[in-house]
Structure formats: structure tokens, C-alpha cells
Amino acid sequence: MKKPRMGRFAFGLAVIAVPLALALLGPALAGDPGPRTASFTVGEGHWLGTDFVGRDVWLQVLHGGRPVVLTALAATTLAYLVALPVGLVSALTHRRWLEELLMRPLDVLLAVPSLLLILLAATVFSPGVAGLALLVALVNVPDAARLVRAAAAEAAARPAVEALRMQGETWWRMAVGYVGRSILRPLAADAGTRLTGVLYLVATAAFLGVGVAPDAADWAVMVDRNRTGLFVQPWAVVVPALLIVALTMGTNLLFDAALAGDRRSGRPRGTERPETTETLRNRAGSEARP
């Protein structure tokens, strides 16, 4: 079992290497933008031609990865910053009303399609990059909080927590020191799938023009804006599209390979620990979205 897993890990790494390197190092490698020339030309001193306003496509590609990756990372972090305390508190509290107060509003948010929520917000105010990160984080909070609570509730029901409580340990020590530490593995598995979903949402929102300037150097925006010249200058569309495909695919493959084995333990459908998965199934119910 060890060998195919390493193979998959290496494959995921290979797929993500190019887009990630471009996203992280691209802006440093890109030189002087140079003068604008005619739109949608091929060749003529531009390795990948020019885009819809006559900028060099290769330079745009070098600059365009960073916003996608950084926005996605920021949104994922923000989502957990809210979801972790909410999930931990509602799993550890003995006050039923507090749990209901924290979790029920989130059930309601789950009912609204994510992209619809983002578009609704985009109708009334024009979110910048920070606004887009906030919106994407917001639509991810309900599901993340639900998962944290399901995993933490299982850990909180263990005798060890009861012992800590009887010893008069502080709430902090129980919640963070014991329960928080024991949910790290399901949390890591969830973070992988969540980052993939967030990348999807960030890129799709940017493609639809939410949270980005109309001429921004961003792979998703490049695909959208250069589509009109697809038949004249396909490189301006194909290269950023391929990079987005590689980035999202690679993220998913990499996390799946890295977390193979315990990926499902945090989900209600696990098999390896029957007595705990039964609790998880009851707590998380069917609403945890894979």
C-alpha cells in the first residue's frame, strides 16, 4: 500500500509544481512591463503574444498566479479562525441553548448556494480582493464549523475529558490542549478539501468579475478577458486556463495522497474506528458535505 501512495504523492507534486512556482516566484521574475502594443498579436518579440489590451501575456502569467493563491489561502485561514472557536465551544458546552445559538444559524447559511451568496453581495457593493476573501471565507464557515464540532464532540465525550474536568483543569486546557490537539488529523484532511473548494470559488468569482479589476493580472481574469480573441491568439487563454487546472487538480491530488488513510476518519462515513464513527455519524448527520 505504501508504494502507490508515494507515487500519487509525487504525481500531485509534479502537477502543482509549475503553477505554484509561477504564483510564488513569478512577480519576482517578471521584469519591466514594456510598452503596450497591438492587441492579440502572436510572436513579434512576445513569447506568448499579447493580450486584449496589448500587454505581454507571459508577463501577465507571471503576475497572475499570486492573487489566486493568496486569496484562497487567506480565505481558508479566515474560515477556520471563525469555525474553530464556534465548533469547539458548541462541542464542549453543556448548555444546550448555547450550542443551538451557535450552530442553528449556520445550518441556515448552508442552504444557500455559495456562488449565489457571493453574487448577491457583489450586486450591492464592489468587493476588492480582501472583500472576496471575506465572502469566500463566510460561505465556508458553516461547513467547517460543523465538521469541527462533529470531530470535537467525539473527542469531548472521551473519559480523558471527564477526568480533566474533575481535576478542575481550565476550560482552555481542555479545549485547546486536549480536544483541539486530538482533532488535528480530521481537521488537516478537511483543510485539504476545503482549500480545493476555496480555490475553485476564488477562481470562478474572479472569472465572473467579482473582487477583481477588469484588467487585473489574474489567471481567471485573463481567461475571461482574452476569450474574445481565442481564435486569433489562443495562448492568452489556454496558458492561464491550464495553470488553473494544474493548480486545482494538484492541490486535490496532493492533499488526498498526503492524507490517505485518515482522510475519512473525520467524515461521517469512516470505517476504521466503528465505535467512534457511529458517534460522528449521529453528530454530523448527513449534512457534512464531502
Added chain:
Amino acid sequence: MTALRSFVARRLLLGVVQTVAVVLLVFTLTEALPGDAAVALAGDDPDPARIAAIREAMHLDRPAWERLGDWAMGLLHGDLGTSLASGRPVSQYIADGFGPTLLLAALTVAVLVPVGFGLGVLAARHEGRLVDRLISSVTLAVYAVPEFALGVLLVTVFALQLGWLPPTAVGFGTDLLGHPAALMLPVLVLLSRPVCSLARLMRAGMIDALASPYVSQARRYGVTGARIRYAHALPNALAPATQQLARTIDWLLSGVIVVEALYVIPGLGTVLLNAVAERDVPVVQGLAVVFGVLTVALNLGADLVAHRLAPRAGVAA
């Protein structure tokens, strides 16, 4: 029986609460703006006449709760409001865009169900072998890819390089059924993510079910393999997959918006994007309520069906 009834009652109640919440959420997100909403909605170049018109049309001089009450009463009577941009009723916008979107969604679901379930069962049957590894890896990889990136790449290959299919649906209007070639790429792109998630879930469910004690017991009794697979394991594996099917509606919706933009199909997604671009709040609100309520209803239906398929599984309410 009482347990079933109380589950159904609780789930229905949750559905009602969610519907009310969707309406409230749509209203607060779009209208409870800080400052003067009319100025914000008039756009980057505010024209005093337009501000006044928006204020008048949206009754912004009245308190928010009164406007919410009026709007909600209108919704109850099937009145979704009037467009700020054109003065036409929102229901007319929805009627215009409904056909193409329904066609896309129906075609996608019609292909999605057999292909998704089929791939999942096939992979589970050959667990660990080449077929399974192939299906598992491909679904895992494609599952993460945004529709627009996949869509333009498919256009580049099939329309630009090979010239087999038209690049967009421009020129076909709403008569898409008469031009099946123009529908190929949109449906293919729409299918990409839901098929993967459904197949993966179905595979996991089948493998779980086939490893369960009742299947071992049936094997000991000498029940045939096919019968065990399709009469015993399949219904239990179907329950979570049915719920996932409803949850992919969320994706199908974002997919429809992207695919309609990409292939220039005049459906509800295009109507929504145009309204967002024009800041036509009533149209966006109306569409959001329709989409939101549809999602709530589909999830409700799926939970009830899943409960019927596997009553002992604690379906959340």
C-alpha cells in the same frame, strides 16, 4: 412509524425555517446597506435623476422592516417585484431565461445519475484493481477543476483545433434543442464536477456496504453475488448518494451560471449576471429567492428519500 413521522415533521419544519431564512438573508444582504442605498446602487457615476428614481422605485424613504414586509407579502402572492433597469416584472425575466436553463439542468441530471452511480458501482466492484484506480484518480483530479477553465480548454480543442463543435451557442437563441452540437460542450462541462463527487461517494458507500455484517451473513447463506450487490448493498449505498445528488445542485447552479456565461446561452444564469452587472437589485433578489428556495426544496426531498431508503441511518433534522 412514529419515529418516521416525527423525523418527517422535524425535517419539514427545518425546510420552512430555511425558506424564511433565505428570504431574510437575501433581503438583508442586498438592502440593509449602510449609508444611502440609492447612491450606492446608482453606480460609479451617480446621476441625481437616477438616484431619485431608485429611491422612488425601492421606496427607500420607508423603514426597512416595512419594505421587507411588502416584499415578503408579494413573494407569497407570486409577485417577485419589478426591475429597476427596465420596469418589467421580475417574473418575466425568469420566464425568459427558464427554458434554456431547465434544458441544460435536465440533460445534465439525466446523464449524471446513470453515469455517476454506474461509475461508482463499477469502481467498487473492482476495488483496488486497475479500473478502480483509474476511476478513482480521474474523478479525484477532475472534481477540483473550475468549470470555466475546463470549458475554455474544451472549446480550444473541439471547436478551434478539431472544428467539430460550435464554440458558443451564439445565433441559436433559445432553440437549443434544435442544435444538439451546441449543447455537447455545455453539458459535458456541467457534468464534470457532479459526476466525480457522485461516483466517489457511491464507490465509498458500496465498499462500506459490501464489508458490512449483513452482506457476510447473506454470503454465508449462499445468496448470489449479483443479488447481494444490487438487492442488499445498493439501497444502503444509495442513501448517502441521494443526499449528495441534491447537494450537487449547489454546484450545478454555480456551474450553470459559469457555463451560460462561457457558451453565451440566454438562461437564468445570464439573466442573473446581467442583473448583477447593472445592480438591478429586484431582479437579483427575485432570482436569488427562486434559486434558494429550489435548493432548500431539493435538499428536503433528498433527505426524505434517503430516510425512506435507509430509515435507521440518523439523517439529521
